Amino acid sequence: PELQPWISRMWAERPQRYSRALLETLSLVAYRQPITRGEIESVRGVSLSSSIIRTLQERDWIRVVGHRDVPGKPALFGTTKAFLDYFNLRSLDQLPTLSEITDLDSLEPELEFDKPAEPADEAETGSRNEALPGADASETPANQQ
Template sequence: MADNNKISDTQLKQLIEASLFVLGKPLTIKFMRETVLAGFSVSRARIQAVVNELQQDYQERGVQLVKVASGYRFQTLEMLNPLLQPLWQEKAPKYSRAVMETLAVIAYRQPVTRGDIEQIRGVAISSHIIKTLADRHWVKVVGHKDVPGRPALYATTNTFLSYFGLNRLVDLPPLSDIESLQAMFERAQQAPEPANDAESEAAPTTIEESTNE
């Protein structure tokens, strides 16, 4: 494809686009440099410029290239999801109000214990709710609170951010904006299941501390 570890701009753009299409899950620039671009002398800045160009190319299309917490991925335009539902053989699972409320508490107040969640919601939560969120790789234990019994502390993961189309915790709608929050959850439940990310590390522990390099 190229000589002396060089690759043309056109070839680079084609290779990055194909890699994003084939992988089927968020792809980072670091991973691209370590895999499909390992044999070429391509700077991170050059790859980023090509990715930015691809984002512009897809901006007005039904499929868009978006950045989420765990990398870049192709996804359908949100407004088209309800119309595309007949094409999906497997629909995304529906989650109860209790599950989504628990997830919201963890997302906005993390890290929190089960007791903290119950105090905020005003009701007891079952182990099944926590297990559901953990099985989806949306939350994980990030430590234990230094109190008697040392209860587990829960926080969201990058898989959570990616699933809900978020890049960082600061991208969450304001907690007071109930309509936007509900709309985000509804859009996610209409969309097809994305591939699970290989890494489900915890997201930054607070919205204020969230950063993305």
């Protein structure tokens, strides 16, 4: 009983922080759906970590909505009802337009981009991404594949 306040603080749920790479990927899916992994990589200029797609699917924010009718039949990703609910949207029409997003840098401290969604393996970290602002440690620039 007397330790209750301390134990409660230990188990208090902290808000999850997401990496810039995860949020960029989610934004691309939301604004350009249906979209393939290759199209996301093309826009971002870096290869997309499988853990980002997996995390977004586990959160039920994106799902496979079909497959592109080209060789390899790549999966097409789209957002879910859970995505709309989490971000308090009734429809995708309520997403802000590009003109409404005036200063992304002012949003960065508020959204806390720094912490990755999942801990990166030591083997995946390195100096190769230091020159890429906002690059996730598990990503490789597309031109280095």
